[in-house]
Every structure is written in C-alpha cells, then in structure tokens.
Amino acid sequence: MSTESSTSEHPLVPLAPPVTTPGPKRRWSPLSVLGIVVSIVALAGVVWWASKQQAPQLPSTPAEIAALIGAIALYALATVVRAERWQRLLEDEGASPHRADTYSLTVVGYMGNNVLPARAGDAIRVVLMAPRANTSNRTVVGTLVAERLLDVAVLLVLFVVVGYGLLGEVGGNSVELIALVAIVGISAVGVGWRFIRRNEKLHGMLAPIASATLGLRKAHHGLRLLGLTFVIWGIEAGVWMAVGAAVGFGMTPIEGLYLVALASVFSMIPSGPGYAGTQDAAVAIGIKAIGGTGGVKVGYLLMLRFVIVVPITLLGLILMITRYGGLKKLRSMRAEAKG
Structure with missing residues (x-):
C-alpha cells in the first residue's frame, strides 16, 4: 500500500489538548481564621460601644485641620525610617536592594497588611524584594523577623516604663513578671537554636531566616538598629499626639507613648486586616x-484610622x-518561585 493511499484512508486527527487537573484550592490557616473571628467580635464590640457614645468631635478649626495634616506627614516620616531600617538589615545580610524598591515595598507591604488577612503584605514584600535584592526569600523573611x-x-x-510613669499600674510585681517571662523566652530560644544547630537539615533551612536576628548581636549594627527603632516609635507617638490635637484632645508625650505602646501590644493578638477591632479596643481603653x-474616643478612633x-x-x-x-504579576512570580 502506498503512502498516499494510507494517508487518505487514515487522515491525521489533531491531538486532544492534555487534561489538566486543577491545583489544590488555597486554604486559610487556622491562625488566619482565628484572627478574622477575633477582629469581627472585637470590631462589633467597638461599634456597639461607639453607638452609645456622644457624637464624635471631628477636625473643624484651621488648627485642628493642620494637626491632622501634620499627623499624616509624621506617619510618612515614620514609614521612611522603617524603610531605612529594612534597607540596613538587608544590606547586612549581603543583599543589594535599591532604596527605591525598599521604600516602595515598605509602603506596598503596609497596604497588603491593611487590606489582606494573615499579614499578607509581608509575603508580598518577600516575593517582590528577593529577586530585586539578589537574595533568597528566606533571607528576606529573616529581615522581617528581625524587624x-x-x-x-x-x-x-x-x-513598662511609660505605663509605670503615667498610671503607676505597671510596676512592682508586674515588672518582675515581665522580666521573668522575657528571661524564659530568651532561654527557650537559646535552647531551641542549639538543637537546630545540631540538626543539619533544620539548620540549613532556618539559618538564613535566623541570620538577620543573630546579626543584631554585633554591637555597632544592633545598637544602630535599636536606636532607629526607638526613633520610629517616637515618631509614631507624635502621630498619635497630632491626631489627639486634631480632635481637640491634647496629650503629653508620655501619654502619646503609652497609647502607642498599649495599642501595639494589643496588635500582637491575632486579628484581621489592619488589626481591625483589637487596635480599636486598645485605643478606647x-x-x-x-x-x-x-x-x-470615637472621634479619635475615626481620625486615627484615617491617618494610619x-x-x-x-x-x-x-x-x-x-x-x-x-496582583497578576505577583501571582506569576509566586508560581515561578514554586516551580
């Protein structure tokens, strides 16, 4: 039989496209679900409480509007200092980030944390910074842990210090308890790290993440970053004081520092995007x-949320x-990293 007749009897049939099975659906972690539940409950409580209060006082005079603008400017300054701290952490780990990317991704990270659950803004920072800084994802994660x-x-x-100075409620046995918890925590971390160092596989996996934190032991590096961190939170206190001035509620520097510290401690509780609910409850308290x-309190909460x-x-x-x-570009980069 000739080739020509064979071809005519058995025409070519296009191959069917390969069958692709959908990838596993993304599941939220239990911590993310817990955070969202905590935020919903806390936010509902804050909204119920706010509905029982007097009408909020919002900025109306030129001085109050100027204070609101000043609060926004101070928050921008705090963000710049945060970005500079991250830049130095990255450089100390051998990365080579451009400052424009460090500053931009700091802002992008805050955006992600404000609108997405489970502090997804930090994940965005990792995925976008690692290739631009010529380093690994784990190294970038390590700098965020150090932050x-x-x-x-x-x-x-x-x-502890400001709470004691302002209210006299954080002192005595409370200070001893906090010191004891800190000592136990540091000791546990030390024992855990010794165990990890003996396990070659675990050490290889976690060493890049722990490197930035361990690097803080170097006096010149650690003290400089600790100083930057005090500057950051000093500016943050200025933001909260300016918001108070914007709603006609002046506060002293020690009161501003206390309010920032209290709200930030509450923010360590698992919560939804933007620390909704938990931070608001702390501010009210x-x-x-x-x-x-x-x-x-209601006016302050509204203006603070607007500013930050x-x-x-x-x-x-x-x-x-x-x-x-x-986000489309971000998803493709994540897919390439996993592949």
Whole structure:
C-alpha cells in the first residue's frame, strides 16, 4: 500500500489538548481564621460601644485641620525610617536592594497588611524584594523577623516604663513578671537554636531566616538598629499626639507613648486586616485611661484610622499597579518561585 493511499484512508486527527487537573484550592490557616473571628467580635464590640457614645468631635478649626495634616506627614516620616531600617538589615545580610524598591515595598507591604488577612503584605514584600535584592526569600523573611523582634523589644520597654510613669499600674510585681517571662523566652530560644544547630537539615533551612536576628548581636549594627527603632516609635507617638490635637484632645508625650505602646501590644493578638477591632479596643481603653470622654474616643478612633490606613493604602495600591505590575504579576512570580 502506498503512502498516499494510507494517508487518505487514515487522515491525521489533531491531538486532544492534555487534561489538566486543577491545583489544590488555597486554604486559610487556622491562625488566619482565628484572627478574622477575633477582629469581627472585637470590631462589633467597638461599634456597639461607639453607638452609645456622644457624637464624635471631628477636625473643624484651621488648627485642628493642620494637626491632622501634620499627623499624616509624621506617619510618612515614620514609614521612611522603617524603610531605612529594612534597607540596613538587608544590606547586612549581603543583599543589594535599591532604596527605591525598599521604600516602595515598605509602603506596598503596609497596604497588603491593611487590606489582606494573615499579614499578607509581608509575603508580598518577600516575593517582590528577593529577586530585586539578589537574595533568597528566606533571607528576606529573616529581615522581617528581625524587624518584629526590634519592635517588640522597644514596645515592651515603652509599655513598662511609660505605663509605670503615667498610671503607676505597671510596676512592682508586674515588672518582675515581665522580666521573668522575657528571661524564659530568651532561654527557650537559646535552647531551641542549639538543637537546630545540631540538626543539619533544620539548620540549613532556618539559618538564613535566623541570620538577620543573630546579626543584631554585633554591637555597632544592633545598637544602630535599636536606636532607629526607638526613633520610629517616637515618631509614631507624635502621630498619635497630632491626631489627639486634631480632635481637640491634647496629650503629653508620655501619654502619646503609652497609647502607642498599649495599642501595639494589643496588635500582637491575632486579628484581621489592619488589626481591625483589637487596635480599636486598645485605643478606647487607652483614651479612657488618660481622661478622654466617649465622644473624644470615637472621634479619635475615626481620625486615627484615617491617618494610619487611608493614605498609605492608596499609595501602596498605586505603587503595586504602576511599579510592580499589580496582583497578576505577583501571582506569576509566586508560581515561578514554586516551580
């Protein structure tokens, strides 16, 4: 039989496209679900409480509007200092980030944390920074861990010292208890790290993550970053004081520091995007402790949320779309990293 007749009797049939099975659906972690539940419950409580208060006082005079603008400017300055701290952490780990990316991704990260659950903004920072800084995802994660530890250390100091100085309620046995918990925590971390070092596989996996934190032991590096962290939270206190001035509720620096530290401690509780509910409850408690009325508390909460959420979220969205290609580009980069 000739080739020609064979071809005519058995025409070529196009192959069917390969069958693809859908990938596993993304599941939220139990911690994410818990955080959202906590936020819903806390936020519902805050809304119910606010409905029983006097009408809030909002900025109306030129001085109050100027204070509101000043609060936004101070928050921008705090964000710049945070970005500079991250830049130095990355450089100390051998990464080579451009400052424009460090500053932009700091804003993008805050945007993500404000609108997405489970602190997804930090994941965005990792995925977008690692290739741009010529480093690994684990190394970037390690710098974020070091940031958190620096913040927690400073906030605990502020909470104890300022709380004692302002209210006289955090002292005596409380200080001893906090010191004991800190010693136990540090000891547990030390024992755990010794165990990890003996396990070659675990050490290889976790060493890049722990490197930035261990690098803080170097005096010149650790003290410089600790100093930057105190500057950050000092500016943050200025933001909260300016918001108070914007609603006609003046506060002293020690009151501003106490309020920031209290709200930040509450923010360590698992919660939804933007620490919704938990941070608001802390602000309500703190304002009451320093003499604010119900109407002042509601107005303060509204203005504080505007200052620390709206401008940075809008700017982060703009940067995400114009500089980093939007969420579609982010998904493709994540897929490439997994592949």
